[in-house]
Amino acid sequence: MIILGLTGSIGMGKSTTAAMFIDRGIPVHDADRAVHMLYENEAVVxxxxxxxxxxxxxHVDRALLGKALQNDPRGFPRLEAIVHPLVRAKEAAFLRQHRDAGAKLVVLDIPLLFETGAEDRVDAVVVATCALEIQRQRVLSRPGMTEEKFALILARQMPDSDKRARADFLIDTGLGLEAARRQVDDLVERLLARAVG
Structure with missing residues (x-):
């Protein structure tokens, strides 16, 4: 079973790309979604x-937690020490389930893949990317997003140029949905052929 890591900076189209893998019938483990679920359950206490x-x-109130972290960014490592092991356990269960089911290819959608050293847990990495001006436009159009919040998020993420340099594959989401879908289809075909071969 090939484990493909999917990542990309904020506004680069990572979630849209993940949905395209799902549309192709490829199982995707979404780390963000796992965190949302943990914020309703195991991570609360x-x-x-x-x-x-x-x-x-x-449940964890994301706005209150966000405010606490904005007031004291030194809290990020404390939060990660709580959340990351819980997410890893969910990921391990996902991999077991799909390996047992005979899946040839699965995707781990991990926002901070390189930043957290998660590339060691995957066979290859695909990075969703686009031009900086497209990223900026996408992010600043989100409800409640400000220049300050955007800067804070970018400060915690590896620059896109570094991610692209370390990637095995790229999906350029700045060329439109159909172009991105064709790139995903092509990558799935190549990886499935490798899994069979």
């Missing part, structure tokens, strides 16, 4: 202990 006042009605 340890996050409240580490960041008092950031949970409401039995």
């Amino acid at each position: 340890p996050i409240e202990a580490a960041f008092p006042g950031t949970t409401l009605s039995g």
